[in-house]
Amino acid sequence: MATMKSLIGLINKIQRACTVLGDHGGEGMSLWEALPTVAVVGGQSSGKSSVLESVVGRDFLPRGSGIVTRRPLVLQLHKTEEGTTEYAEFLHAPKKRFADFAAVRKEIEDETDRITGKSKQISNIPIQLSIYSPNVVNLTLIDLPGLTKVAVEGQPDSIVQDIENMVRSYVEKPNCIILAISPANQDIATSDAIKLAREVDPTGERTFGVATKLDIMDKGTDCLDVLEGRSYRLQHPWVGIVNRSQADINKRVDMIAARRKEREYFETSPEYGHLASRMGSEYLAKLLSQHLETVIRQKIPSIVALINKSIDEINAELDRIGRPIAVDSGAQLYTILELCRAFDRVFKEHLDGGRPGGDRIYGVFDHQLPAALKKLPFDRHLSTKNVQKVVSEADGYQPHLIAPEQGYRRLIDGSISYFKGPAEATVDAVHFVLKELVRKSISETEELKRFPTLASDIAAAANEALERFRDESRKTVLRLVDMESSYLTVEFFRKLHLEPEKEKPNPRNAPQPNADPYSDNHFRKIGSNVSAYINMVCDTLRNSLPKAVVYCQVREAKRSLLNFFYAQVGRKEKEKLGAMLDEDPQLMERRGTLAKRLELYKQARDDIDAVAWK
Numbered sequence: 140m141a142t143m144k145s146l147i148g149l150i151n152k153i154q155r156a157c158t159v160l161g162d163h164g165g166e167g168m169s170l171w172e173a174l175p176t177v178a179v180v181g182g183q184s185s186g187k188s189s190v191l192e193s194v195v196g197r198d199f200l201p202r203g204s205g206i207v208t209r210r211p212l213v214l215q216l217h218k219t220e221e222g223t224t225e226y227a228e229f230l231h232a233p234k235k236r237f238a239d240f241a242a243v244r245k246e247i248e249d250e251t252d253r254i255t256g257k258s259k260q261i262s263n264i265p266i267q268l269s270i271y272s273p274n275v276v277n278l279t280l281i282d283l284p285g286l287t288k289v290a291v292e293g294q295p296d297s298i299v300q301d302i303e304n305m306v307r308s309y310v311e312k313p314n315c316i317i318l319a320i321s322p323a324n325q326d327i328a329t330s331d332a333i334k335l336a337r338e339v340d341p342t343g344e345r346t347f348g349v350a351t352k353l354d355i356m357d358k359g360t361d362c363l364d365v366l367e368g369r370s371y372r373l374q375h376p377w378v379g380i381v382n383r384s385q386a387d388i389n390k391r392v393d394m395i396a397a398r399r400k401e402r403e404y405f406e407t408s409p410e411y412g413h414l415a416s417r418m419g420s421e422y423l424a425k426l427l428s429q430h431l432e433t434v435i436r437q438k439i440p441s442i443v444a445l446i447n448k449s450i451d452e453i454n455a456e457l458d459r460i461g462r463p464i465a466v467d468s469g470a471q472l473y474t475i476l477e478l479c480r481a482f483d484r485v486f487k488e489h490l491d492g493g494r495p496g497g498d499r500i501y502g503v504f505d506h507q508l509p510a511a512l513k514k515l516p517f518d519r520h521l522s523t524k525n526v527q528k529v530v531s532e533a534d535g536y537q538p539h540l541i542a543p544e545q546g547y548r549r550l551i552d553g554s555i556s557y558f559k560g561p562a563e564a565t566v567d568a569v570h571f572v573l574k575e576l577v578r579k580s581i582s583e584t585e586e587l588k589r590f591p592t593l594a595s596d597i598a599a600a601a602n603e604a605l606e607r608f609r610d611e612s613r614k615t616v617l618r619l620v621d622m623e624s625s626y627l628t629v630e631f632f633r634k635l636h637l638e639p640e641k642e643k644p645n646p647r648n649a650p651q652p653n654a655d656p657y658s659d660n661h662f663r664k665i666g667s668n669v670s671a672y673i674n675m676v677c678d679t680l681r682n683s684l685p686k687a688v689v690y691c692q693v694r695e696a697k698r699s700l701l702n703f704f705y706a707q708v709g710r711k712e713k714e715k716l717g718a719m720l721d722e723d724p725q726l727m728e729r730r731g732t733l734a735k736r737l738e739l740y741k742q743a744r745d746d747i748d749a750v751a752w753k
């Protein structure tokens with residue numbers, strides 16, 4: 140079975156971790172709130188600090204008038220071997236050991252002011268103090284500001300309510316054991332601590348009543364009715380305490396002597412002698428420690444359940460925002476390539492039909508290109524007038540004898556050059572569709588959302604690659620057009636000569652006697668032959684241009700869009716890779732916090748497993 144030391148020590152450890160992570164309750168069912176604690180509650184000057192110092196056996200708490208305790212002080216007591224030196228440690232100064240307890244008092248004052256400033260404000264951010272001593276029991280107590288009645292100089296009017304709200308936020312928790320300090324020299328009925336305890340713990344199952352200042356009750360009065368449970372009955376027996384008086388404090392009576400004096404007081408007291416074994420700060424410490432250990436043991440299952448639930452929630456959140464990237468360059472390079480592949484998959488789905496977009500490329504070939512070809516000004520270029528002009532210029536001083544070979548060539552070349560416009564327009568149109576698909580693919584790649592720098596690097600690399608593909612495609616389509624000029628299809632013209640005159644003899648068209656062979660008819664015929672040839676070329680290009688564009692741009696985009704990028708990334712050194720994976724700072728901070736909390740909860744679960752099964 141787990142020992143008391145190990146269980147309370149376990150809770151101390153988890154409590155410290157919670158404070159490091161800023162989990163001191165208040166945000167839903169936090170781990171802190173699931174941990175059993177003992178809260179010390181009492182009115183101003185009720186003797187809270189004196190009880191705590193008696194339990195610790197050391198003078199270490201700040202004293203003074205007005206509100207002294209302005210932040211909760213989580214006091215974790217660790218019993219060490221007899222004869223070992225006592226020392227204290229603060230969570231906010233983990234490397235520093237305090238052997239001088241006067242310095243502990245100063246550190247508490249300074250740390251209080253660090254958060255609340257020199258004002259008399261209060262704050263619910265706890266100060267975590269651990270004391271290691273052979274004269275203590277394993278116990279965690281939370282010292283809270285004294286319940287006060289009136290604001291003093293320098294305090295806001297709301298201070299009374301603020302303090303009560305803070306104290307209430309601790310004692311209302313079902314896991315909080317209430318140490319209610321009431322001065323016996325005042326009517327217990329007016330005790331602020333008992334009033335509050337009755338409110339939040341009506342059955343008294345988690346309230347321990349402590350009566351202080353028994354030694355300065357009015358002569359002839361005693362506290363037996365309360366201490367023997369006849370009035371203000373609680374489930375746990377009241378404990379009477381005699382702390383150092385102010386005179387003792389001023390005389391620097393040390394705590395161990397004070398404890399001895401307290402023991403003698405009860406053993407020699409005519410009223411309380413028969414209760415001596417159940418009175419005094421040492422007995423109170425043991426009673427609380429045993430009770431705390433019992434409560435912790437009962438709460439272990441619910442604490443473990445909460446820890447497991449928190450671990451699952453944190454893991455789910457980490458999965459949602461993405462796990463931290465390992466810092467070694469191999470892992471970073473792997474991550475970058477994985478993210479590139481994720482983008483590439485989305486891009487290919489757009490092209491191959493899994494996602495919309497690829498159809499727009501087909502639309503360029505099926506609508507835009509034919510429409511552009513149709514609009515080419517061949518009618519004007521092959522008008523009889525222009526044919527005559529070109530043929531005459533081509534003949535020079537010697538008119539052609541049979542067929543105007545040069546004229547034909549010039550007319551054909553001139554016509555073919557018109558195809559360059561639609562060819563380049565097709566290349567550009569497909570380029571812009573591909574660029575748009577890159578942009579969409581970047582935004583649709585979920586994994587890339589947390590890496591804005593890498594996303595823009597991939598987009599830049601992809602667009603550079605598309606520019607290269609476009610240049611290559613433009614050269615290729617212009618070459619296709621130029622090839623049509625470089626060698627005319629002889630077969631076409633052979634057939635032309637073999638083909639009977641298609642036109643029915645039309646008296647108007649029939650050659651008139653003494654007709655000029657170079658008449659309109661002649662040139663119209665040339666124009667129509669060239670037009671027929673150009674139509675053939677047009678049909679060829681309408682089919683070959685899309686093939687060239689797909690081959691140079693679409694196929695390359697699918698095969699090697701990021702090849703240059705991969706080569707560049709492979710050559711980058713470590714810090715450059717890290718810079719590519721820089722994330723949204725808020726996201727990184729969020730992930731860091733979650734990772735720390737996850738670590739806390741996993742460590743707590745392991746600690747509990749290690750202790751609970753001993």
Ligand SMILES: Nc1nc2c(ncn2[C@@H]2O[C@H](COP(=O)(O)OP(=O)(O)OP(=O)(O)O)[C@@H](O)[C@H]2O)c(=O)[nH]1
Pocket residue numbers: 181182183184185186187188189190202203205206207208284285351352353354355380381382383384385386388
């Ligand atoms: N004679 C006697 N004096 C006591 C006893 N307990 C506390 N005092 C005195 O009462 C005064 C207040 O004691 P503290 O321990 O500071 O009380 P507190 O509740 O911590 O006060 P604040 O935190 O400042 O509100 C001090 O002068 C103590 O010396 C006691 O049992 N007997």
